Amino acid sequence: MYREFRRKFRDTRSFGDTISKDVTGPFGQCGIVSPKLRRRPPARYRAEFRRRRGKDMWVWHIVIAAFLAAIAYAFLPHRAAAAEPLVGPAKVVSGDTLEVAGQVVRLHGIAAPEMDQSCRDAAGKIYKCGHAAMRRLFLYVGADPVRCAVTDLGSEDKVPTGHLIARCEVKSYFRKTKVGATRGEWFDVARELVLTGFVLADPKDGAVYAVDETQARAAGEGLWAGTFEVPWEWRKGK
Secondary structure, three states: OHHHHHHHHHOOHHHOOOOEEEEEEOOEEEEEEOHHHHOOOOHHHHHHHHHHHHHHHHHHHHHHHHHHHHHHHHHOHHHHOOOOOEEEOEEEEEOOEEEEOOEEEEEOOEEOOOOOOEEEOOOOOEEEHHHHHHHHHHHHOOOOOEEEEEEEOOOOOOOOOOOEEEEEEEEOOOOEOOOOOEOOOEEEHHHHHHHOOOOEEOOOOOHHHHHHHHHHHHHOOHHHHOEOOOHHHHHHOO
């Protein structure tokens, strides 16, 4: 493009007489133009150059964006398989977090007390409510595989990098659970935890469990039997 404009400048008499000659270099024949042509070109040529350059730049923007996206995709392999359901044996990490098939998963829509958070029961006795929520979740996770549908790839404001957010189902070992599942039936473990009062509906993405939380509070289940500080407010004080 610059050579095209240089040719126009060379043909423009307003730039004065031009002195040019062809020389042969290591990359073929090229022109040498008089220093007179190095003066600032007229406004009409500058405007045309900016217009053409603007039309070409959006192509480079797309190329650069695609290149950066490819790098991000390559360095975050867990995101490639995030759309597929996770099925496998599970380990309990905390009251609202599991490790399923080697992938750390936070249960969608709920917030459990932190592991070092203390609450008071109905008698006013202090206990570690984060451990209580973890033990409750452990009751539902048995030897059978857990199946999880990923709802969010996670972000720094929700979970640590590399963790996923998912709705998980487990197979019931009880005669009947709070959600109504009988022995051998699959049920939403997050909803069960909310109904038993050991976790809360997350204010950010737990609207689906708001009715269940109201029911647990009215019945005085779990945390609602005593006094406690909601987990998100407790974390702010740390």
